Amino acid sequence: xxDQITIRRPDDWHVHLRDGDMLNAVVHHTACQFARAIVxxxxxxxVISVDAALAYRDRIVxxxxxxxxxxxxxxxxxxxxxxxxxxxxxxxxxxxAACKLYPAHATTNSAHGVTDIRRLSSxxxxxxxIGMPLLIHGEVTDRDVDIFDREAVFIDRILTPLVRDxxxxxxxxxHITTAEAVDFVEASGPLIGAxxxxxxxxxxxxxxxxxxxxxxxxxxxxxxxxQHRLAVRKAAVxxxxxxxxxxxxxxxxxxxxxxxxxxxxxxxxxxxLESYLQVFEEEGALANFEGFASEHGPNFYGLRLNDGxxxxxxxxxxxxxxxxxxxxxxxxxxxxxxxxxxxxx
Numbered sequence: 560x561x562d563q564i565t566i567r568r569p570d571d572w573h574v575h576l577r578d579g580d581m582l583n584a585v586v587h588h589t590a591c592q593f594a595r596a597i598v599x600x601x602x603x604x605x606v607i608s609v610d611a612a613l614a615y616r617d618r619i620v621x622x623x624x625x626x627x628x629x630x631x632x633x634x635x636x637x638x639x640x641x642x643x644x645x646x647x648x649x650x651x652x653x654x655x656a657a658c659k660l661y662p663a664h665a666t667t668n669s670a671h672g673v674t675d676i677r678r679l680s681s682x683x684x685x686x687x688x689i690g691m692p693l694l695i696h697g698e699v700t701d702r703d704v705d706i707f708d709r710e711a712v713f714i715d716r717i718l719t720p721l722v723r724d725x726x727x728x729x730x731x732x733x734h735i736t737t738a739e740a741v742d743f744v745e746a747s748g749p750l751i752g753a754x755x756x757x758x759x760x761x762x763x764x765x766x767x768x769x770x771x772x773x774x775x776x777x778x779x780x781x782x783x784x785x786q787h788r789l790a791v792r793k794a795a796v797x798x799x800x801x802x803x804x805x806x807x808x809x810x811x812x813x814x815x816x817x818x819x820x821x822x823x824x825x826x827x828x829x830x831x832l833e834s835y836l837q838v839f840e841e842e843g844a845l846a847n848f849e850g851f852a853s854e855h856g857p858n859f860y861g862l863r864l865n866d867g868x869x870x871x872x873x874x875x876x877x878x879x880x881x882x883x884x885x886x887x888x889x890x891x892x893x894x895x896x897x898x899x900x901x902x903x904x
Contacts, residue, residue: 564845565868570596574589576598595631607641608649612633636672646686650689658686659695687729692860693731694733718743734780738790755803756778756825761788763782778823778824800859806827813888833901875901876900
């Protein structure tokens with residue numbers, strides 16, 4: 560039995576750090592586990608310009624504990640009238656690492672998102688020419704489509720034609736939740752990858768309704784049937800370079816979760832590596848953990864691998880029922896549970 564595992568320092572290729580007091584409360588959790596993170600741009604207002612991205616990056620750096628070695632990778636939020644020249648300028652200057660496509664009203668702070676992907680044709684041409692990745696929240700938002708089918712319908716209606724029409728476009732299908740998404744990514748060429756969250760390999764949709772409404776198990780895309788959880792879990796531990804770590808950690812204060820709103824999002828940053836590693840151990844795939852956490856993402860983005868290492872030790876850690884940071888109380892993923900690994904260095 561392995562009692563300790565050391566891997567190259569990992570990255571988080573999808574995280575929500577929020578802004579203001581919430582940013583100050585949560586950013587250190589991501590920074591103590593990861594060297595870099597793709598930071599989602601769905602603020603209010605959204606990050607749609609180079610200047611806005613630079614300002615947000617400065618706020619993230621200012622919120623880090625002194626001496627923290629952490630690099631936020633900024634993303635441009637796409638709207639119907641996104642400016643290809645502004646986005647290309649940001650990518651050339653190293654400000655933007657990617658663009659994010661939110662279908663309008665698909666998730667938190669997505670009201671300014673894209674209403675029709677055909678309106679982005681000029682931008683998508685530019686992005687494939689310069690090699691800039693497109694990150695996709697892959698759900699349709701039509702009210703006549705069942706919420707549990709929105710990802711599969713998006714793949715059929717939007718993603719398949721997109722890949723056909725822009726064959727040189729690098730695409731990350733984020734936080735995949737279905738067997739259909741796994742099959743699509745596996746059948747596509749090397750320019751198509753996917754991030755996988757801890758929650759979507761650990762819980763299925765029953766968790767949202769276990770003995771009543773469980774708002775802290777509610778995220779978007781929602782967890783699906785067990786067959787889909789198993790398909791996504793198999794992809795995560797497979798060793799395929801197409802799948803890599805992206806927590807989609809999405810903090811909301813307890814009052815925002817336990818309310819008539821029931822905001823979507825699971826706050827998994829404090830124990831992210833411990834959560835993932837437990838899954839890899841259960842699946843007998845510890846040898847594939849470093850690739851998933853530390854190598855596949857940088858290789859897909861064309862970035863260098865990190866220097867340094869992190870070590871996790873086999874040691875029980877009890878996840879608290881809540882964490883209070885700067886006066887903000889949050890419920891972490893696995894609240895009240897005991898995990899079998901602890902990040903020690």
